[in-house]
Amino acid sequence: MVHHSRVVILLMLLIYNIFDNYYYIQFFTDFFRFFSASKKLIFGTTTEW
Numbered sequence: 001m002v003h004h005s006r007v008v009i010l011l012m013l014l015i016y017n018i019f020d021n022y023y024y025i026q027f028f029t030d031f032f033r034f035f036s037a038s039k040k041l042i043f044g045t046t047t048e049w
Helices: 002-018 022-043
Strands: none
Touching (some): 002 022
8 A cells, every 4th residue: 555655646746747737736636635535434544644
């Protein structure tokens, strides 16, 4: 899970560099919040990144 999270973060940083645009940053921030919320529902609130 740690390696997978690292890959996601690196991918997001790469996307930020390609699309240096507020719209994309806002979209992926919202997506990341949604993903974190889903992860908490699936794995439990005690799961840490």
